Amino acid sequence: MKTINLVGYGNVGFHLAKALMKSNLFVLQRIYTRSEHSVDPDFPHLFIHDIHKLPVADITIISVTDKAIEELSTQLPFENQLVVHTSGTFSMDGLSSKNRKGVFYPLQTFSKAKDLTFSQIPLCLETEYKDDYSLLESLAKALSENVYAISSEQRQNLHVTAVFVCNFVNHLFTIGKEISDENDIPFDIFYPLIDETVSKIHSLEPRKAQTGPAIREDYATINKHLLKISNDNYKNIYKLLTNSIIQNGKKF
């Protein structure tokens, strides 16, 4: 079996470890975390807190905040191994040159409190050396059905899009929940609407799926809504997105 090290145990590392535990081809050898508080009670024996004690592995996966990737890659106590990071934005080049570089970017939103089906996650791979690609690909294919070769340039564009279609979408859900809480409306009344909004774009181009007062240029409704929104920030978001929908509607 091939061995894997994990450096960092945030939302991505947590789900990656759970997925690796189920693999028959790869074994999770050690997990490095800075703090002893991050130890997972499911497999505490795997955790170490001194990076200089990390043993050699076939693949070391650095899954930490972007600004810590370079320094941690420099501190690894071995050379000429395959070392990859999981960031959507950080360049592959930013890894220390003492090891062979690569990227293992899962295009998904991870929260420790939410289980997910790892096998459906698109895994976006890149390696410095062609020979390492097949090793990284064998790991990816052991964990997921959706594996892609993606350059650093493409990955950064993927990440920008992911922010729009995931992080910003979730923030709109947060705003929606806040408004409905203020008005004693149970938020689950919106679940069929939200589910259908997403179901639609699987079969219809989003541009063609657009409904609501903005695309109809129904200014009477738009103005009534603006009077209802008390939070200035949310009012500005309403205005900006409404104008953007109206402008987009005129493009076609």
Added chain:
Amino acid sequence: MKTINLVGYGNVGFHLAKALMKSNLFVLQRIYTRSEHSVDPDFPHLFIHDIHKLPVADITIISVTDKAIEELSTQLPFENQLVVHTSGTFSMDGLSSKNRKGVFYPLQTFSKAKDLTFSQIPLCLETEYKDDYSLLESLAKALSENVYAISSEQRQNLHVTAVFVCNFVNHLFTIGKEISDENDIPFDIFYPLIDETVSKIHSLEPRKAQTGPAIREDYATINKHLLKISNDNYKNIYKLLTNSIIQNGKKF
């Protein structure tokens, strides 16, 4: 069987007619549309284009753009019948007083090109007279499992929230598709991410499901992303939503 008239045949009217066709308790009697081009080839015999020829029905449903509701309700050639509209914003009072007023608001996003399960749609009801509520409720329950008594005030708040969680969310999908098209990335690579973003909030409060560079206050990534976005409108949306996520993160 009780009889139903439909005034208007837009996205809502279209799906409402299809659902009514399956009912054993209610029969769709006539559909009024201004234009002869709106006739549905599935049941062309139901359509009329002179509103003065609309026969009396147990319930007449006006499903047109808000600014046409009042005038059409005035032009109806009968009195003292139950007449409801399907708008999220228009007040019940705005209907002509010559008939008994009500609201039948389906909280859903409708496009003619996309089939949907009508039985899951939350139907939000209101009637001027208490006695009419049970009649309207019997229609609603024949079409959907999710029926709610909702006041005009509550309905307007529902509608504002629906704009955030549906119309604006769909616009973010439109932006995401535009960016990925520009970079030759097939948009379906984002489907597992989008599906998971929605799946998460069924079990996790949206505020707790937030991930991405904004909630981490990862300004290096945020600035890289802003450099990548060429459309000024989308750049402003990125900035405003990012700041809103950061501010929200500090609230708790």
